[in-house]
Amino acid sequence: xxxxxxxxxxxxxxxxxxxxxxxxxxxxxxxxxxxxxxxxxxxxxxxxxxxxxxxxxxxxxxxxxxxxxxxxxxxxxxxxxxxxxxxxxxxxxxxxxxxxxxxxxxxxxxxxxxxxxxxxxxxxxxxxxxxxxxxxxxxxxxxxxxxxxxxxxxxxxxxxxxxxxxxxxxxxxxxxxxxxxxxxxxxxxxxxxxxxxxxxxxxxxxxxxxxxxxxxxxxxxxxxxxxxxxxxxxxxxxxxxxxxxxxxxxxxxxxxxxxxxxxxxxxxxxxxxxxxxxxxxxxxxxxxxxxxx
Amino acid sequence: xxxxxxxxxxxxxxxxxxxxxxxxxxxxxxxxxxxxxxxxxxxxxxxxxxxxxxxxxxxxxxxxxxxxxxxxxxxxxxxxxxxxxxxxxxxxxxxxxxxxxxxxxxxxxxxxxxxxxxxxxxxxxxxxxxxxxxxxxxxxxxxxxxxxxxxxxxxxxxxxxxxxxxxxxxxxxxxxxxxxxxxxxxxxxxxxxxxxxxxxxxxxxxxxxxxxxxxxxxxxxxxxxxxxxxxxxxxxxxxxxxxxxxxxxxxxxxxxxxxxxxxxxxxxxxxxxxxxxxxxxxxxxxxxxxxxxxxxxxxxxxxxxxxxxxxxxxxxxxx
Ligand SMILES: Nc1nc2c(ncn2[C@@H]2O[C@H](COP(=O)(O)OP(=O)(O)OP(=O)(O)O)[C@@H](O)[C@H]2O)c(=O)[nH]1
Ligand SMILES: Nc1nc2c(ncn2[C@@H]2O[C@H](COP(=O)(O)OP(=O)(O)OP(=O)(O)O)[C@@H](O)[C@H]2O)c(=O)[nH]1
Ligand SMILES: [Mg+2]
Ligand SMILES: [Mg+2]
Numbered sequence: 001x002x003x004x005x006x007x008x009x010x011x012x013x014x015x016x017x018x019x020x021x022x023x024x025x026x027x028x029x030x031x032x033x034x035x036x037x038x039x040x041x042x043x044x045x046x047x048x049x050x051x052x053x054x055x056x057x058x059x060x061x062x063x064x065x066x067x068x069x070x071x072x073x074x075x076x077x078x079x080x081x082x083x084x085x086x087x088x089x090x091x092x093x094x095x096x097x098x099x100x101x102x103x104x105x106x107x108x109x110x111x112x113x114x115x116x117x118x119x120x121x122x123x124x125x126x127x128x129x130x131x132x133x134x135x136x137x138x139x140x141x142x143x144x145x146x147x148x149x150x151x152x153x154x155x156x157x158x159x160x161x162x163x164x165x166x167x168x169x170x171x172x173x174x175x176x177x178x179x180x181x182x183x184x185x186x187x188x189x190x191x192x193x194x195x196x197x198x199x200x201x202x203x204x205x206x207x208x209x210x211x212x213x214x215x216x217x218x219x220x221x222x223x224x225x226x227x228x229x230x231x232x233x234x235x236x237x238x239x240x241x242x243x244x245x246x247x248x249x250x251x252x253x254x255x256x257x258x259x260x261x262x263x264x265x266x267x268x269x270x271x272x273x274x275x276x277x278x279x280x281x282x283x284x285x286x287x288x289x290x291x292x293x
Numbered sequence: 294x295x296x297x298x299x300x301x302x303x304x305x306x307x308x309x310x311x312x313x314x315x316x317x318x319x320x321x322x323x324x325x326x327x328x329x330x331x332x333x334x335x336x337x338x339x340x341x342x343x344x345x346x347x348x349x350x351x352x353x354x355x356x357x358x359x360x361x362x363x364x365x366x367x368x369x370x371x372x373x374x375x376x377x378x379x380x381x382x383x384x385x386x387x388x389x390x391x392x393x394x395x396x397x398x399x400x401x402x403x404x405x406x407x408x409x410x411x412x413x414x415x416x417x418x419x420x421x422x423x424x425x426x427x428x429x430x431x432x433x434x435x436x437x438x439x440x441x442x443x444x445x446x447x448x449x450x451x452x453x454x455x456x457x458x459x460x461x462x463x464x465x466x467x468x469x470x471x472x473x474x475x476x477x478x479x480x481x482x483x484x485x486x487x488x489x490x491x492x493x494x495x496x497x498x499x500x501x502x503x504x505x506x507x508x509x510x511x512x513x514x515x516x517x518x519x520x521x522x523x524x525x526x527x528x529x530x531x532x533x534x535x536x537x538x539x540x541x542x543x544x545x546x547x548x549x550x551x552x553x554x555x556x557x558x559x560x561x562x563x564x565x566x567x568x569x570x571x572x573x574x575x576x577x578x579x580x581x582x583x584x585x586x587x588x589x590x591x592x593x594x595x596x597x598x599x600x601x602x603x604x605x606x607x608x609x610x611x612x
Binding site: 104138188 | 334407434440441500532537
């Protein structure tokens with residue numbers, strides 16, 4: 001990529017000038033890391049370059065990669081909570097919910113996840129708790145029917161999403177399934193009413209079974225507003241993991257570096273396309289190499 | 294977490310108070326703060342670079358005004374430049390001399406195209422037009438159903454001869470489903486024969502790097518020779534705005550831009566990036582999920598929003 005090429009050409013000069021450092025910073029900014037984290041990384045890199053007396057460009061590049069990898073943290077546990085909880089002697093389904101702003105890929109992620117789980121021979125129920133967006137439940141049902149899992153939905157638009165989510169989880173309990181995946185409507189984090197509604201959905205669901213995973217679905221094209229999304233969704237819905245979608249495009253998704261740190265929860269999955277098989281585990285090394293080009 | 298630009302500039306203003314002319318150091322200090330603010334607002338790096346250079350140059354050559362201190366003067370210049378790039382020349386929809394007027398929507402996945410189709414249809418209907426919506430997104434699961442629901446809510450008819458990607462279709466989404474080019478072409482013919490004076494063609498979301506789908510968009514454009522091709526872009530987008538806007542400009546040569554999800558709290562620096570890189574006007578703002586959440590784009594409001602300064606002029610007066 002041109003970015004990578006540019007970075008390489010910067011780093012392949014003998015001594016780094018202030019301009020060179022600026023250009024390295026720009027590479028990080030271009031990946032949506034944000035000014036704060038980019039400055040921090042640069043500081044750490046400068047210090048190490050100085051302390052280690054590094055001169056060779058390849059070595060500086062390797063140091064930058066190390067610093068980035070350190071903040072992305074390869075040691076985090078990125079597995080999904082799929083163990084079925086036992087409550088009062090009853091084995092409940094593992095319940096997962098997706099949340100996020102409009103159009104990030106929540107419904108698609110649920111569809112892809114269902115596919116993965118079914119392939120692992122787990123039984124699954126989908127809950128269409130987006131009762132607002134035009135044809136949202138139909139979209140989820142299409143995904144469900146393709147992998148042969150039932151979708152619990154309301155008969156009409158505009159029904160109470162918490163009630164639908166509750167019904168889906170109850171159905172999961174009654175049918176003794178392994179996993180219930182609850183899709184929710186996209187909502188902007190600055191809409192207090194919609195965020196209250198999300199809080200209510202989580203509370204109502206929890207009455208029937210604990211929420212094992214609340215996945216914040218972030219679009220890789222998202223810029224600095226991603227931090228605001230993380231903050232508010234984290235507070236309202238108790239996010240346990242991040243899904244970074246649309247990484248098949250040209251965006252790098254660098255905002256998740258700061259988001260992961262802010263929320264203290266890892267990126268668990270990435271979306272790499274619109275097809276049913278385009279979901280993959282998050283691999284820190286690949287992500288970092290994507291940023292560096 | 295960060296102080297707003299207003300706070301940081303106010304601090305800068307304090308130091309600069311009472312100086313009578315623009316020194317290079319004054320300008321540099323102010324421009325640095327502005328650079329940071331633009332980057333935090335997601336304005337693309339190359340655009341920030343070019344923009345701050347232009348501001349710096351203009352500030353250096355600026356006439357010294359008695360009423361304003363140096364920093365205020367720089368801010369005034371920044372604001373003026375921003376408004377100019379964002380659309381000194383905002384314009385309304387170009388209507389065809391011989392109806393129907395054909396409007397094509399294009400953009401990344403999830404940007405807000407289908408919703409916008411409904412908003413446009415409703416707004417045009419209220420102005421006395423007779424729009425027809427055309428369902429040429431056969432790719433996304435139930436996009437056709439979604440458009441049909443949106444059309445019903447807007448009280449306008451929809452042309453949807455193909456069900457698109459539904460459970461009944463055998464569709465894996467990695468291959469092209471149906472013939473969206475044909476649907477678009479037939480939709481325009483339908484509008485002509487049924488005397489609809491506007492046709493709005495909804496298309497599938499696609500990535501700039503998706504050769505196959507980008508070619509499909511170009512083919513749709515060629516088949517229907519639209520009067521307007523509107524590029525819908527999410528106000529929350531970050532640095533990718535430039536790459537994506539350029540890809541769509543090359544792919545479908547859009548005629549105008551719609552900034553969506555402006556009801557959020559993103560600062561929307563992408564607006565500046567897209568306007569600057571493509572030179573295409575930002576025509577509308579999409580400001581909610583309801584079909585009435587739709588307005589004409591206001592460059593001056595957007596400039597204040599990007600700078601995070603509330604009313605820039607008030608700030609200049611107070612300093
Ligand atoms: N290229 C690409 N497209 C994706 C990916 N994930 C989802 N999409 C597309 O993005 C668009 C929006 O996806 P949805 O799953 O409907 O998003 P959502 O978050 O459920 O949207 P709302 O419910 O309206 O908030 C659709 O066109 C999807 O096909 C991905 O990983 N890559
Ligand atoms: N808050 C808000 N939501 C919006 C706006 N415009 C669209 N949306 C929402 O964003 C999501 C995606 O909108 P769509 O109209 O389906 O987007 P699209 O571009 O047609 O998506 P694809 O067809 O999948 O590429 C939906 O949840 C919409 O309700 C807006 O201006 N504000
Ligand atoms: Mg959805
Ligand atoms: Mg659509």
